[in-house]
Amino acid sequence: MNEFVAAAVQMRSGVSPETNIAEMKDLVRQAASRGARYVQTPEMTGAIQKDRAGLKRILRPEADDPVLGAASALAAELGIWLHIGSTAIDAGGGMTANRAVVFGPDGGAVGRYDKIHMFDVDLDNGESWRESAVYRPGEIAQTVDLDGVRLGLGICYDIRFPHLFRDLALAGADILTAPAAFTRQTGEAHWHVLQRARAIENGAFVISAAQGGVHEDGRETYGHSMIVDPWGRVIAEAEGNEPGIIVATLALDDVKAARAKIPNLKNARSYRIEGGPDSARGAQVA
Numbered sequence: 001m002n003e004f005v006a007a008a009v010q011m012r013s014g015v016s017p018e019t020n021i022a023e024m025k026d027l028v029r030q031a032a033s034r035g036a037r038y039v040q041t042p043e044m045t046g047a048i049q050k051d052r053a054g055l056k057r058i059l060r061p062e063a064d065d066p067v068l069g070a071a072s073a074l075a076a077e078l079g080i081w082l083h084i085g086s087t088a089i090d091a092g093g094g095m096t097a098n099r100a101v102v103f104g105p106d107g108g109a110v111g112r113y114d115k116i117h118m119f120d121v122d123l124d125n126g127e128s129w130r131e132s133a134v135y136r137p138g139e140i141a142q143t144v145d146l147d148g149v150r151l152g153l154g155i156c157y158d159i160r161f162p163h164l165f166r167d168l169a170l171a172g173a174d175i176l177t178a179p180a181a182f183t184r185q186t187g188e189a190h191w192h193v194l195q196r197a198r199a200i201e202n203g204a205f206v207i208s209a210a211q212g213g214v215h216e217d218g219r220e221t222y223g224h225s226m227i228v229d230p231w232g233r234v235i236a237e238a239e240g241n242e243p244g245i246i247v248a249t250l251a252l253d254d255v256k257a258a259r260a261k262i263p264n265l266k267n268a269r270s271y272r273i274e275g276g277p278d279s280a281r282g283a284q285v286a
Contacts, residue, residue: 001148005039006175007031008209010225012158014216017058020046021070031245032078039082040148041071042209042225043098043156043181046087050217052134059090068101068109076107076122081146085179085209086115086155088135100153100179102144102174113153115137115163123127131157136256143171149252151203156180159194161209162201169202169265174255176204180221181211184241187196187222192234200232202265203258212241230258256274 009027013020017108031039046067049055062068067087075082082103082111090095091114097164116139118132124233141164144151152168152175157164159178176198182191187210199206205228212223223241227248236248259265 002252004146004149004175004252005035005247006205006207006227006235006250007034007036007040007208007245007247008075008179008225008227008238009039009041010043010212010223010242010243010244010246011045012213012215012221012243013042013046013211015045015047015049015054015058017066018072021067024067024069025074026081027243027245028074028082029078031247032042032080033277034245034247036247037080038149038151038153040081040177040179040207040209041083041085042179042211043086044088045084046213048181048211048215048217048219048221050219055096058087059096061092062099062101062112066075071101072103072107072109074205075103079105080104080109082175083151083224084178086090089153091136093136096134097138098131098135098155100155100177102151102153103239104170111142111151111153113140113142113155115158116141116154116164117157121155141167141171143168143173150174152176154178156182159198160190162198162265165198165202165204166265169195171231172202174252175250176202176206178206178208179210180208182222184222185219187224191222191224193224195226195228196232196234199228199230203255203262204228204253205229209240212235212238212243
């Protein structure tokens with residue numbers, strides 16, 4: 001396969017999964033009508049709800065989750081690969097998983113990934129986030145085969161951890177993903193450069209569907225869903241934070257070309273760090 005039409009869906013999810021599902025269906029259908037074979041939705045597609053009691057009331061195990069059930073049926077209806085960037089899933093033991101699931105054209109789940117890196121931070125505008133208080137971090141990185149195109153899964157804050165995306169690229173990923181609900185403040189500062197950097201470092205496409213705007217629970221997210229090519233060029237971007245879709249045709253030969261010109265994945269070497277507190281622990285570069 002030399003070309004691959006991909007789309008990213010930008011949303012402004014509220015607290016009601018039913019309302020968000022209806023918006024997701026509409027936008028995914030729009031993307032499929034424009035020829036997209038792969039469609040990605042943002043982090044927390046099912047609901048953005050910072051009230052813990054409110055979130056707990058809508059949580060379901062994966063098998064009973066209405067967002068994933070709707071996505072499975074929609075993928076089969078449209079004959080596409082549908083990547084739910086993430087939704088909150090009851091992980092048992094009072095914890096929640098921030099889980100991505102990819103559905104194939106027959107509606108079956110072909111891959112899932114729980115967000116590994118938790119966003120625990122106090123921002124200088126007064127915002128404070130403690131994802132680890134609610135979410136159980138994942139422990140397994142994941143790639144998914146889409147008929148010969150390999151997809152590497154990440155979620156939002158993961159984009160700040162280059163080693164994860166390098167490992168996904170070394171595992172054969174042609175396309176890296178970071179569906180997100182970036183805060184407006186951090187998005188304005190770093191969103192664009194992080195997407196482009198991960199693409200350049202790994203000679204891979206990066207697709208990141210985003211949440212955007214002021215949400216029902218008061219949260220404000222940055223938007224600017226983006227598709228970046230392996231040379232770091234932005235080939236599609238949502239203007240601002242309004243809900244909508246972006247679509248791009250990915251020339252998959254560009255992955256091989258970029259990695260041939262800048263073969264850093266092949267040239268990486270192991271080394272030791274000396275002279276610091278962690279000197280005794282050897283650092284390995286894969």
